[in-house]
Amino acid sequence: MNPLAAWAILCCTSFFTLMNPLATAPVFSAATEGLSRRERAGVAARASLTALVVLLVFALLGDLIFRFFGITVHGFRIAGGVLFFGMGFNMLQARENRYKGLPVGDPPNMERLREEGRDFAITPLAIPMIAGPGAIANVMILSRDADGPLGKLVLLGSILVVTLSVFGVLVGADRIIAILGRNGLNVLKRIMGLMVMVIAVEFVVAGLKPILVDILREGLKG
Numbered sequence: 001m002n003p004l005a006a007w008a009i010l011c012c013t014s015f016f017t018l019m020n021p022l023a024t025a026p027v028f029s030a031a032t033e034g035l036s037r038r039e040r041a042g043v044a045a046r047a048s049l050t051a052l053v054v055l056l057v058f059a060l061l062g063d064l065i066f067r068f069f070g071i072t073v074h075g076f077r078i079a080g081g082v083l084f085f086g087m088g089f090n091m092l093q094a095r096e097n098r099y100k101g102l103p104v105g106d107p108p109n110m111e112r113l114r115e116e117g118r119d120f121a122i123t124p125l126a127i128p129m130i131a132g133p134g135a136i137a138n139v140m141i142l143s144r145d146a147d148g149p150l151g152k153l154v155l156l157g158s159i160l161v162v163t164l165s166v167f168g169v170l171v172g173a174d175r176i177i178a179i180l181g182r183n184g185l186n187v188l189k190r191i192m193g194l195m196v197m198v199i200a201v202e203f204v205v206a207g208l209k210p211i212l213v214d215i216l217r218e219g220l221k222g
Helices: 003-019 021-031 037-069 073-092 110-115 121-130 133-145 148-171 173-221
Strands: none
Touching (some): 003 021, 003 133, 003 148, 003 173, 021 121, 037 133, 037 148, 133 148, 148 173
16 A cells, blocks of 8 residues: 555544544534524534644644653653553443543533533533544644655645544534434444554554663663
């Protein structure tokens, strides 16, 4: 397979599984119940646009953030892998609120959020449900892995494509739930959870390998 095509597939699949709009769809459907189709589309559009901007900012400023905090990509990759593994495990248990960074319980109440001066589309929908800690960690790691300007461009394009797919899932949330049913959604969430755990293991191994090599070199020198 063409390396660029493989890179695009990696970016798209990792973002889709970590953003996991299928887990967000039932929450969105319940929270926007009673709104017109146009209003619901507006909420979905604001949430998707906010998530897109957040992820693009971290993709473009990832190197600067690493340098500013003195973080090595290997250490961040290991930490991200541990985070992803925990998220994947919770996805396997269909505990979406836990890995989305939300309290366990009923879906967000839009009336209460309005009274508090908060926009449901921004928080908690865009952050942390769509662009959560996992997606942000993923974009920072992949921004360092991107091979040249073309690789970075593919990464940015993948973020755009996946965010558009998230918007489509949210707009069609009721239809998707009706077709798949709760059991079908839970099965898909568990499959995505397994994929996230595999990505987590790959990240941890990739982060540990150069560290272990350096340790062995130092040991041989001594």
